């Protein structure tokens with residue numbers, strides 16, 4: 001019997017509600033390129049797995065952050081005696097960082113394990129100022145292009161990864177909310193809207209009772225996701241209600257003009273597996289906003305943003321990158337999308353210790369969330385579980 005042969009890999013989608021640790025066998029953003037310098041080691045947890053990243057001669061590699069011998073976590077006290085290797089601090093097992101191969105053991109230089117055993121080595125691709133890692137077992141992995149929103153890799157566009165921040169809630173709360181058009185109520189006080197003098201709706205009213213049936217499903221062979229039908233619903237810029245004879249009013253800080261209705265209707269939001277949102281145009285005409293919700297563990301995820309725009313010359317590209325870092329990171333993230341993180345934390349703390357969805361009472365406007373959960377359940381490449389995390 002061939003002991004090295006691995007059992008046939010079965011790719012079977014699992015339920016979104018079971019995916020507290022995310023979906024296995026997908027590409028995820030791990031870092032911004034600027035966060036890992038030459039020969040720098042960066043430990044990270046993704047989908048409950050501990051990874052260790054290193055940039056060697058410009059290229060980023062990732063291995064399991066756990067020695068095969070006794071399970072020591074390399075990043076506790078990392079030792080590198082050559083550029084291409086990592087040595088376990090405990091018994092000096094030494095591995096090739098670029099493929100995970102065990103290459104040397106000082107106390108048993110002729111060990112039969114040398115050259116035969118490997119740490120799990122994660123496929124890595126760096127593009128648009130972001131480092132993506134494939135967390136899964138498929139070898140070779142599917143193309144990165146299948147796991148990013150359409151257009152992200154379009155060569156005519158310059159896309160700049162700019163935000164990578166931790167958020168202390170499960171990734172699904174962020175994904176559910178990102179594609180839910182009615183969460184826009186939280187943005188009414190954001191300085192981004194005031195700075196751009198932009199009227200923005202406080203709600204998105206269903207027309208005809210079931211606008212969400214017009215959401216477009218995209219099921220591959222490339223990226224799999226949903227495109228919203230906001231152009232077919234009615235943006236609400238102000239709303240009045242009455243309770244016990246007292247009137248209440250909620251409204252956009254900037255009163256709407258006719259253009260505001262048109263402008264809002266032309267914004268297209270879409271959500272993609274394994275957990276990325278695309279909004280176009282956003283934050284202004286001619287730009288596209290991408291964001292990811294990357295599972296860290298059951299109670300944490302990382303939130304990434306990249307912005308894109310078509311650029312022709314190197315000077316245009318450099319100017320756009322500068323604009324992203326000096327303007328949109330502040331106006332777009334600090335003064336707008338950071339509000340989403342606050343909202344998600346409120347849901348996490350409100351439901352602390354309770355199973356996902358257990359306290360929900362859905363209403364007519366929740367079609368977007370339901371359709372997303374269904375698509376995600378049908379088209380992922382497997383649910384990540386604590387049991388499934390490989391050690392070798």
Ligand code: FE2
Pocket residue numbers: 183184187337340
């Ligand atoms: Fe939002």
